[in-house]
Amino acid sequence: MKSLSRRSLLQATAALALAPALAHARGLVTDSTYLNVISAVLAAAKKAGASYADLRIHRRREEGVWVRDDHVEGLHDAERFGVGVRVLVDGAWGFASSPLVAVKEGQRLALVACELAKANAAVVTRKIALAPNPVHVDVWQTALFKDPFKIPVADKAELLLAVCSKLRAVKGINFCEASLSTRLEWKLFANSEGALIEQSQTRLGPDYSATAIHPTTGEFVSRGWDGQPAQAGWEHLENSHFLEDATQVAEDAVQKLNSPSVQPGKKDLILDASNLWLTIHESVGHPTELDRALGYEANMAGTSFATPDTLGTQYASPLVTLFADKTMPGGLATCGYDDDGVRTQRWNLVEKGKFVAYQTTRDQAGWLGEQASRGCSYAMDHDSVPFQRMPNVSLAPGEKDLSVQELIKATDDGIYVVGTGSWSIDHQRYNFQFTGQMFYEVKKGKLTRSLKDVGYQSNTPAFWKSCDLLGGPSSVRMGSAFDDGKGEPMQSNAVSHACPPARFRGVSIINSAAKKEGA
Amino acid sequence: MTREPEVLALCKSVLAQVKRAEPKAEAGVSVWAMHRAHTRFARNEITTAGENEIFTLSLSVQLGLRSASATSNQTDPASLRGLVERTLAIARLSPELPETMPVQGPVKVAKSALRDDALARLDARGRAQGIVQALAPSLEQGLQTAGFLAVYDGLTALATSAGLSLTQPFTDASFSVTARTKDGTGSGWSGLNTRQRASLDFAGVGKVAAQKAVASARPRALEPGRYTVVLEPTAAGELFEYLSGSLDRRSADEGRSPFSGKVGQKLLSELITLRSDPKTCAMVPFDGEGTPLSPRTWVKAGVLEELGVSRYWAKEKKLQPTGAYDGFEVLPGTSSRAQLLSGIKRGVLVTRFWYSNLVDAKSLSITALTRDGTFLIEDGQVTTPIKNFRINQSVLDALAKVDALSSDRESTGSSAWKLPAVRTHEFLFASQSEAV
Numbered sequence: 011m012k013s014l015s016r017r018s019l020l021q022a023t024a025a026l027a028l029a030p031a032l033a034h035a036r037g038l039v040t041d042s043t044y045l046n047v048i049s050a051v052l053a054a055a056k057k058a059g060a061s062y063a064d065l066r067i068h069r070r071r072e073e074g075v076w077v078r079d080d081h082v083e084g085l086h087d088a089e090r091f092g093v094g095v096r097v098l099v100d101g102a103w104g105f106a107s108s109p110l111v112a113v114k115e116g117q118r119l120a121l122v123a124c125e126l127a128k129a130n131a132a133v134v135t136r137k138i139a140l141a142p143n144p145v146h147v148d149v150w151q152t153a154l155f156k157d158p159f160k161i162p163v164a165d166k167a168e169l170l171l172a173v174c175s176k177l178r179a180v181k182g183i184n185f186c187e188a189s190l191s192t193r194l195e196w197k198l199f200a201n202s203e204g205a206l207i208e209q210s211q212t213r214l215g216p217d218y219s220a221t222a223i224h225p226t227t228g229e230f231v232s233r234g235w236d237g238q239p240a241q242a243g244w245e246h247l248e249n250s251h252f253l254e255d256a257t258q259v260a261e262d263a264v265q266k267l268n269s270p271s272v273q274p275g276k277k278d279l280i281l282d283a284s285n286l287w288l289t290i291h292e293s294v295g296h297p298t299e300l301d302r303a304l305g306y307e308a309n310m311a312g313t314s315f316a317t318p319d320t321l322g323t324q325y326a327s328p329l330v331t332l333f334a335d336k337t338m339p340g341g342l343a344t345c346g347y348d349d350d351g352v353r354t355q356r357w358n359l360v361e362k363g364k365f366v367a368y369q370t371t372r373d374q375a376g377w378l379g380e381q382a383s384r385g386c387s388y389a390m391d392h393d394s395v396p397f398q399r400m401p402n403v404s405l406a407p408g409e410k411d412l413s414v415q416e417l418i419k420a421t422d423d424g425i426y427v428v429g430t431g432s433w434s435i436d437h438q439r440y441n442f443q444f445t446g447q448m449f450y451e452v453k454k455g456k457l458t459r460s461l462k463d464v465g466y467q468s469n470t471p472a473f474w475k476s477c478d479l480l481g482g483p484s485s486v487r488m489g490s491a492f493d494d495g496k497g498e499p500m501q502s503n504a505v506s507h508a509c510p511p512a513r514f515r516g517v518s519i520i521n522s523a524a525k526k527e528g529a
Numbered sequence: 530m531t532r533e534p535e536v537l538a539l540c541k542s543v544l545a546q547v548k549r550a551e552p553k554a555e556a557g558v559s560v561w562a563m564h565r566a567h568t569r570f571a572r573n574e575i576t577t578a579g580e581n582e583i584f585t586l587s588l589s590v591q592l593g594l595r596s597a598s599a600t601s602n603q604t605d606p607a608s609l610r611g612l613v614e615r616t617l618a619i620a621r622l623s624p625e626l627p628e629t630m631p632v633q634g635p636v637k638v639a640k641s642a643l644r645d646d647a648l649a650r651l652d653a654r655g656r657a658q659g660i661v662q663a664l665a666p667s668l669e670q671g672l673q674t675a676g677f678l679a680v681y682d683g684l685t686a687l688a689t690s691a692g693l694s695l696t697q698p699f700t701d702a703s704f705s706v707t708a709r710t711k712d713g714t715g716s717g718w719s720g721l722n723t724r725q726r727a728s729l730d731f732a733g734v735g736k737v738a739a740q741k742a743v744a745s746a747r748p749r750a751l752e753p754g755r756y757t758v759v760l761e762p763t764a765a766g767e768l769f770e771y772l773s774g775s776l777d778r779r780s781a782d783e784g785r786s787p788f789s790g791k792v793g794q795k796l797l798s799e800l801i802t803l804r805s806d807p808k809t810c811a812m813v814p815f816d817g818e819g820t821p822l823s824p825r826t827w828v829k830a831g832v833l834e835e836l837g838v839s840r841y842w843a844k845e846k847k848l849q850p851t852g853a854y855d856g857f858e859v860l861p862g863t864s865s866r867a868q869l870l871s872g873i874k875r876g877v878l879v880t881r882f883w884y885s886n887l888v889d890a891k892s893l894s895i896t897a898l899t900r901d902g903t904f905l906i907e908d909g910q911v912t913t914p915i916k917n918f919r920i921n922q923s924v925l926d927a928l929a930k931v932d933a934l935s936s937d938r939e940s941t942g943s944s945a946w947k948l949p950a951v952r953t954h955e956f957l958f959a960s961q962s963e964a965v
């Protein structure tokens with residue numbers, strides 16, 4: 011088949027829609043194979059009856075290095091590539107994918123997807139209608155200085171071994187592990203409306219932990235590093251104190267092992283940003299997903315207490331504003347456009363304590379009577395159906411620039427929690443339980459001693475309404491989930507949460523090792 | 530590409546390329562090739578459906594103790610050449626990896642009967658018809674449903690430069706339904722996993738989910754605390770998964786396991802025997818390195834008989850490697866489901882758990898929440914729906930207090946698992962959840 015220029019491609023796809031306003035795209039892929047596939051898929055879908063079609067040519071690459079104690083345990087490089095085709099026929103979705111990115115295979119996928127959509131249309135009563143969206147022709151990529159894939163794996167292994175060497179040098183440390191995951195996600199999106207968007211995201215996930223075993227009781231604890239994955243280049247690691255923090259992490263593990271076990275009861279809780287981000291993820295990020303709230307995730311992830319009739323009601327204390335932002339620098343979910351081709355944005359989910367908005371996609375916006383999508387569509391790879399996924403969801407800092415030390419100073423009787431441990435929340439996002447990495451008793455404005463076996467358990471609305479103190483802009487830190495699961499088949503999404511430390515009043519503390527029964 | 534000769538030929542051609550590029554290299558190739566068809570539904574209608582050709586080729590190469598692995602889903606000559614070059618390049622740059630084990634030589638493994646033509650032939654129309662059948666009881670009762678069906682038709686293959694050559698075709702299906710009452714106070718779930726079309730009981734799953742939804746509506750609150758519980762197979766499976774996931778000899782020898790120094794001790798109820806057997810569990814009969822999987826008894830009448838031993842740890846400690854298992858069965862008991870309830874003055878029936886997570890590794894304590902059908906048992910009868918609970922519970926303590934197992938078993942969560950319902954005591958419901 012004759013190769014197509016971008017202009018002829020757009021002319022071909024314009025047959026399905028109004029002619030798009032051409033943007034001046036920089037660096038768009040000009041591989042004729044891809045453009046031919048796009049053109050063939052969209053034409054085949056139209057011929058088979060699709061009122062809308064899109065496709066993603068998607069490449070994922072992941073490189074992993076694992077170190078255990080004094081040696082490298084494994085090196086792995088994984089790559090997946092292929093094309094996913096999605097069509098709308100008679101108001102129903104159909105989807106098909108293949109690792110073979112070629113014209114004939116693309117045409118076959120378009121037909122399979124249309125047949126599936128027709129079969130589904132027979133039992134669909136609520137026809138899919140896409141919210142209008144401007145046609146974008148653009149390129150977007152992670153802002154980075156040093157491509158982490160260009161750093162030799164031997165150098166990465168050496169860095170991890172250096173971390174382990176520092177961890178093991180601390181008396182009382184029995185074992186340690188360190189790892190580094192480097193991920194690339196590249197995709198070319200095109201749809202029957204004329205969109206053509208190329209995006210490239212590079213993510214870096216460093217991690218390590220030290221384990222201390224009590225020589226007589228056999229009890230053991232681990233302390234993980236509080237640093238976080240980010241969408242960034244190698245410079246993220248260079249600026250992160252990855253190596254420098256190792257001695258403190260190891261000393262913390264030994265200290266935790268020898269700390270008293272917590273007494274259960276109600277306490278004021280100061281959550282460090284390194285812990286609070288995950289609580290935000292579970293108790294705000296997931297409940298404000300519109301598909302979940304309306305029952306579309308009922309069979310697996312569950313539904314949400316935050317139903318549409320609760321819009322405008324109090325979700326949190328008036329101090330609290332929580333916002334979604336897929337443009338946040340470094341955020342794992344940050345990109346230029348979602349997998350519907352919608353330009354990404356920032357908006358409030360909870361404003362001064364009131365629940366004001368959901369996360370939406372093009373096929374969901376109309377369910378709320380909204381005119382446009384919030385840009386939350388995502389599919390993890392070419393084999394996956396795009397659906398609503400969490401953007402970066404963050405807590406706005408307080409107006410006063412308070413540090414975590416000032417939060418501690420203002421607290422009479424509480425516990426300060428650092429880092430993330432175990433987590434769990436119910437299927438409507440009410441009852442949650444979290445632990446952490448390090449726990450410190452707070453008495454009369456001072457940290458008095460470290461504790462162990464601390465967990466906190468609460469109910470989402472009660473917890474957020476009990477927030478009475480926030481750290482200021484200088485105290486904001488970002489935390490990240492590299493693999494957040496949702497959907498059937500299960501898909502992984504990478505997402506970040508920026509927040510200051512915050513104080514919550516009268517939260518139920520449990521003893522997570524069940525040494526002292528409570529809560 | 531799911532035909533055995535074609536896949537094995539591909540594996541061997543990759544091995545030959547490695548040998549040509551680096552004669553001193555040893556290598557192993559594994560392939561998972563599957564056609565996946567899936568249909569998802571919610572609010573009583575199909576929401577998404579897809580078909581995928583899923584292919585994963587993993588290559589591991591060894592240059593002495595320098596080793597690396599890489600995976601790709603591309604099979605054209607240029608991509609395969611690139612995979613070989615990339616993997617060798619990483620291995621050459623790699624430091625020595627002391628845990629590298631020699632690639633496996635030839636072994637004899639009898640294929641398991643894991644593929645069913647009838648299931649492989651289940652097409653989009655058949656899937657949609659099955660879902661319509663499953664939804665019928667819910668629609669009749671004005672319930673709202675959501676659920677998921679996935680059907681796989683695939684093949685796994687392994688080959689090494691030392692002469693190993695193994696294949697195993699399979700089919701697999703998972704199907705589940707959640708039904709909810711329109712007032713949002715009741716929710717019921719049912720699901721199954723199977724490798725056989727004949728066992729894919731759409732109507733049965735739909736019926737149980739609808740019954741549980743209706744029965745669980747308008748639940749009353751029960752005080753948190755310790756209760757006698759009957760855990761249906763899916764709920765019991767949550768505990769057994771944590772147990773099986775901890776059966777590792779190396780972590781026990783290193784002192785960071787609940788089983789350190791415990792092999793040979795009676796840790797669980799004498800009613801519990803946990804086994805793995807390719808003949809009775811519908812599992813692939815070899816592991817990812819090509820180790821043949823023979824029948825193993827991990828826990829016999831409550832006694833911890835043995836722990837899993839990797840090839841590396843076997844070499845270090847002069848043990849026999851066990852292979853890595855993903856199929857387990859708990860031998861059935863003698864009680865009917867009604868007999869499990871009998872004698873319980875006041876207890877709780879749990880359909881399934883949600884969002885479990887480990888909170889204390891030493892005591893194997895987990896947290897989780899009950900979901901989709903939690904009921905009060907009074908005087909041997911299920912009487913009243915109750916609100917859901919969060920549990921904080923040691924898996925070992927719960928399984929030590931088991932005093933009855935059902936005579937019937939189910940495969941939920943995985944086709945390679947077979948589990949009875951269990952009755953146990955002093956199970957800790959730590960707090961209440963408002964979730965329905």
